[in-house]
Amino acid sequence: MVQLKIGIIMGSVREGRMNARVADWVESEAKKKFGESALIEVIDLEDYNLSGIRQPIHFMADSSLAPADLKKAEAKVKELDCFIFVTPEYNLNIPPALKKFIDLLPPPIWWWKSAAIISYSMGRFGGNIVPHSLRQTFCEIGLIPVTKPMSIPFVHEEIDENGALVGQGAEGFQAEIEKTLDVFEFYATAIKEKRENGPVPKNM
Numbered sequence: 001m002v003q004l005k006i007g008i009i010m011g012s013v014r015e016g017r018m019n020a021r022v023a024d025w026v027e028s029e030a031k032k033k034f035g036e037s038a039l040i041e042v043i044d045l046e047d048y049n050l051s052g053i054r055q056p057i058h059f060m061a062d063s064s065l066a067p068a069d070l071k072k073a074e075a076k077v078k079e080l081d082c083f084i085f086v087t088p089e090y091n092l093n094i095p096p097a098l099k100k101f102i103d104l105l106p107p108p109i110w111w112w113k114s115a116a117i118i119s120y121s122m123g124r125f126g127g128n129i130v131p132h133s134l135r136q137t138f139c140e141i142g143l144i145p146v147t148k149p150m151s152i153p154f155v156h157e158e159i160d161e162n163g164a165l166v167g168q169g170a171e172g173f174q175a176e177i178e179k180t181l182d183v184f185e186f187y188a189t190a191i192k193e194k195r196e197n198g199p200v201p202k203n204m
């Protein structure tokens with residue numbers, strides 16, 4: 001049986017972010033679903049100080065001289081099999097901290113891995129535009145987008161500070177996350193099996 005190493009990537013570093021509550025909820029649902037059959041890790045962009053970095057690691061003349069936090073981010077993505085991006089949308093697009101995290105890293109470390117997107121907003125559309133941009137970016141870096149979308153409107157009312165579903169939509173969101181994780185597991189497992197059994201073509 002395939003053991004997945006799953007990274008839950010937090011898409012916001014905003015002060016007072018809603019992101020933490022959503023990531024907590026997604027982490028606990030993923031742990032419930034996968035139990036011992038997966039290693040689940042939250043990647044908080046706040047733990048990677050990339051703000052002053054102006055050159056992607058793969059564009060550096062000597063990448064061994066890259067800033068430590070950039071090398072740490074590269075190593076982390078390398079060791080994981082698949083990802084769940086938990087993100088808001090900013091002006092209908094990818095939050096800059098998240099886009100920077102992606103752009104500074106070499107595409108081959110994402111190749112033949114899969115990624116689900118769970119977006120949210122404090123408004124009524126649930127950040128349902130940002131997955132379009134993210135999927136486009138995923139395809140550019142060779143990361144396989146999970147087809148099932150999930151978005152959460154009125155996130156501040158639906159999920160509390162402890163990552164618990166508390167709003168009117170609780171029943172629906174519970175069913176949605178279970179479906180989303182089922183589809184994610186299907187892609188992630190199939191792709192990991194194929195990747196490990198090789199041969200693995202270049203994805204560019």
Ligand SMILES: Cc1cc2nc3c(=O)[nH]c(=O)nc-3n(C[C@H](O)[C@H](O)[C@H](O)COP(=O)(O)O)c2cc1C
Nearest residue numbers: 012014017018019088089090091092121122123127
């Ligand atoms: C710069 C910025 C742009 C935003 N743009 C959108 C948007 O395009 N669509 C939307 O539904 N909400 C938008 N919002 C509102 C967010 O849904 C809300 O602030 C949410 O809490 C952001 O996630 P965060 O708290 O985890 O950073 C925006 C918020 C910020 C700070």
